[in-house]
Each structure stands twice: as structure tokens, then as C-alpha cells.
Amino acid sequence: MSRKQAIIVVVMLVTAIAAVLLAGVEEGLTVSLLAIILTLGALSVLVLRVQHAILRELRRSSTVTKRADEKASRELSKVSSRQVKIEEKLAVMRTETKATNTKNETRIAKSASDVDRIRQLRVRLEEAERRILAGTEVSRLSMEDAAKKLTNQSTRESREVVLQVESLLQLFADGGSSRHAPMPPTGGYALDAQALLHLLHLIRTKRPRQILELGSGTSTIWMAYLCRELGIQLVSLDHLEGYAARTREGLQRHGLEDIVDLRVAPLQTYDLEGKTFEWYSSEAFADLDQIDFVIVDGPPESTGPRARFPAVPVLWDRLSDRASVVLDDTHRAGEVAILKSWRSQFADLVQEDEGLSRLGVLRKGTGT
Numbered sequence: 001m002s003r004k005q006a007i008i009v010v011v012m013l014v015t016a017i018a019a020v021l022l023a024g025v026e027e028g029l030t031v032s033l034l035a036i037i038l039t040l041g042a043l044s045v046l047v048l049r050v051q052h053a054i055l056r057e058l059r060r061s062s063t064v065t066k067r068a069d070e071k072a073s074r075e076l077s078k079v080s081s082r083q084v085k086i087e088e089k090l091a092v093m094r095t096e097t098k099a100t101n102t103k104n105e106t107r108i109a110k111s112a113s114d115v116d117r118i119r120q121l122r123v124r125l126e127e128a129e130r131r132i133l134a135g136t137e138v139s140r141l142s143m144e145d146a147a148k149k150l151t152n153q154s155t156r157e158s159r160e161v162v163l164q165v166e167s168l169l170q171l172f173a174d175g176g177s178s179r180h181a182p183m184p185p186t187g188g189y190a191l192d193a194q195a196l197l198h199l200l201h202l203i204r205t206k207r208p209r210q211i212l213e214l215g216s217g218t219s220t221i222w223m224a225y226l227c228r229e230l231g232i233q234l235v236s237l238d239h240l241e242g243y244a245a246r247t248r249e250g251l252q253r254h255g256l257e258d259i260v261d262l263r264v265a266p267l268q269t270y271d272l273e274g275k276t277f278e279w280y281s282s283e284a285f286a287d288l289d290q291i292d293f294v295i296v297d298g299p300p301e302s303t304g305p306r307a308r309f310p311a312v313p314v315l316w317d318r319l320s321d322r323a324s325v326v327l328d329d330t331h332r333a334g335e336v337a338i339l340k341s342w343r344s345q346f347a348d349l350v351q352e353d354e355g356l357s358r359l360g361v362l363r364k365g366t367g368t
């Protein structure tokens with residue numbers, strides 16, 4: 001209600017009240033009725049105007065509401081379209097995420113297989129490392145073993161050299177002035193110095209009347225000097241003319257050719273114990289009897305197995321009762337076997353003087 005309307009209403013009311021108060025007066029009644037009618041009319045106008053205002057207000061608010069609805073609907077549609085976009089984006093993102101996940105899963109699977117491969121490689125590497133370590137250990141042990149063997153061998157060889165030098169010193173200690181020429185070398189095919197010293201010692205102590213040497217060379221020269229000194233007869237056989245010639249030259253150089261009866265005795269076949277052997281021709285010793293010292297240093301191993309075995313069985317009947325049979329190279333298994341066979345077949349033979357050199361010394365036990 002506007003201010004103007006309020007004033008009209010108040011005036012009407014005042015007029016009506018005045019009319020009521022004046023109702024006691026006759027002419028007043030008419031005025032009062034008029035005032036009331038006017039007031040009622042004013043009130044009706046007022047009511048109409050209020051109604052109109054309310055209607056207007058209702059219309060305005062309806063318009064506002066409509067606009068607000070429209071605005072809200074526009075906003076809603078905007079929001080909806082945004083939502084659609086967001087959902088689209090979300091769908092794209094989901095697809096992308098799925099693709100990324102698939103990629104990642106593939107990568108993870110690949111990484112897992114890589115890890116597995118790396119693990120297998122590591123296992124193989126460790127295995128290889130173990131093998132290398134084991135191989136190195138085996139090599140180290142075998143090297144140590146080889147070094148030990150070499151050390152032992154070199155110790156043995158050094159010892160051997162010392163023994164040889166000691167023997168040579170003794171061999172050359174006396175009789176130097178009686179020697180006409182340099183002595184031939186010892187060792188190799190020839191008797192080594194130790195065996196030579198032992199041989200000369202045996203001859204000096206046993207004083208045989210007759211010596212038969214099987215295999216000539218350096219030993220022949222050394223024995224010839226001693227045989228000349230002691231008056232011993234020396235017969236030496238060689239199966240090869242060339243080596244016999246060398247020995248002959250040596251003997252001549254030393255002026256000993258008359259002391260030694262050097263004979264070439266080509267090999268012939270002997271049947272012994274059901275086996276065949278190539279040994280010195282029987283013609284070469286057919287005239288020999290009562291031999292009391294045999295040095296067996298031939299034929300060489302290269303002529304056949306147990307090449308020296310025939311010496312005792314073939315010569316047995318030509319040996320004196322006090323005969324000694326001396327075999328070189330008894331550090332070899334073959335010669336050990338020959339010694340054993342002789343002793344088992346000829347019970348009269350006894351072994352003596354062991355350990356002084358490579359010579360194996362057997363003596364006929366029936367002699368003195």
C-alpha cells in the first residue's frame with residue numbers, strides 16, 4: 001500500500017468515525033451514511049488497487065521466475081553440454097588409460113621376462129665362474145704337482161751329477177800317468193762313471209782270470225788298463241762292426257790293442273723258453289771256457305725285448321764255479337726282470353753288492 005492510499009484510508013476512517021459520532025444528529029445521519037458509502041467505495045478502490053498491485057507483482061515475479069528458469073535451463077544446458085564434454089574427455093582418458101595400462105602391462109611382462117633372462121644369465125655366469133675357479137684350482141694343483149715333480153727330478157738329477165762327479169774323481173785319481181790318451185766319455189750308451197767305478201772295483205777285488213764283455217766301448221778301455229795291470233785276459237764282443245771299429249781305435253790310441261781280444265759277433269737267433277732271441281753268434285765265444293767274470297752291457301734294448309736275457313742260459317756251461325755275472329742298467333724294469341729270471345732258473349746264482357751303482361751283481365754260489 002502506497003502512502004497516498006494510506007492517507008485516503010485514514011481520511012475515510014476519520015470521516016466514518018465522525019459520521020458515527022454525528023449520527024445523533026438527524027442531518028448528520030445522512031452525512032454519516034454518505035461518509036460510510038464513500039469510505040466503503042474508497043475501500044473497494046483500495047482493495048482493487050491492492051489486488052491489481054498484487055497481480056502486477058505476481059506477474060512480475062512470474063516473469064522473474066520464468067527468466068530465472070530460462071537462465072537456469074540455459075545454465076543447465078551449458079552444464080549438461082560441459083558434462084557431455086567431460087564425459088567424452090573421460091571416455092578418451094579411459095581409453096588412453098586403458099591403452100597405457102595395456103602398454104605398461106606389456107612393458108611389465110617384458111621387464112619380467114628380461115628379469116628372468118637376467119636371472120638365468122646370472123645363474124650361467126655363476127656356473128661359469130665356478131667352473132673357471134674349479135679349473136684354475138685344478139691347474140694350480142697340477143702346476144704345484146708338476147713343480148713338485150720337477151723339483152724332485154732336479155734334486156735327483158743334481159744328486160746324480162754329484163755321484164757321477166765323485167765317481168769320476170775317483171776314476172781319475174790314480175793311474176793318470178799311465179794313460180796314453182784322453183779317456184772316452186762315460187754315460188749315455190756307455191757305462192756311467194758310478195757303474196764304471198763299481199765294475200773296476202769288482203774286478204780288482206774278485207781278480208778273475210778271464211773276463212767276457214758283451215757290448216764294447218768306453219768300458220773296454222777302462223777295463224783294458226786294469227786287465228793289463230792285473231794280468232787278466234779280456235775278450236770283448238760287439239754285434240756291430242762300426243762300434244767294434246771305434247773301440248779298436250780307442251784301444252790303439254791307448255796302446256791297449258794287445259790286451260783286449262775284440263771280436264765282432266753278429267746277432268743270431270736263439271730259442272729259449274719257447275721264445276726267440278737275437279743274441280751274439282755262438283762262434284764268437286765257441287773257444288771260451290771257464291769264464292769267471294761276465295759284464296753284460298749288450299746287445300742294446302733296440303734289438304728286441306729282454307735282449308740281454310740269453311747271456312746266462314747260453315753261457316752257463318762256459319762259466320767257472322766262481323763266476324760273477326754283472327748286468328748294467330738294473331734301474332730299468334726290463335733288466336730287473338732279467339735278473340729275476342736268471343735267479344729263478346739258476347738257483348746257484350746269488351745277488352751281491354747291491355746299491356753301489358746300476359750294476360746288478362750275481363755270483364755262482366758254488367764257488368769260493
Ligand SMILES: C[S@@+](CC[C@H](N)C(=O)[O-])C[C@H]1O[C@@H](n2cnc3c(N)ncnc32)[C@H](O)[C@@H]1O
Binds near residue numbers: 217237243300
Ligand atoms: C750299451 S752299448 C755298450 C757300451 C759299452 N759297454 C760302454 O761302456 O761303452 C751296447 C752296444 O750298443 C752299440 N752302441 C754303442 N753306442 C751306441 C750308440 N751311440 N747308438 C747306438 N748303438 C750304440 C754297440 O754295438 C754296443 O756294443
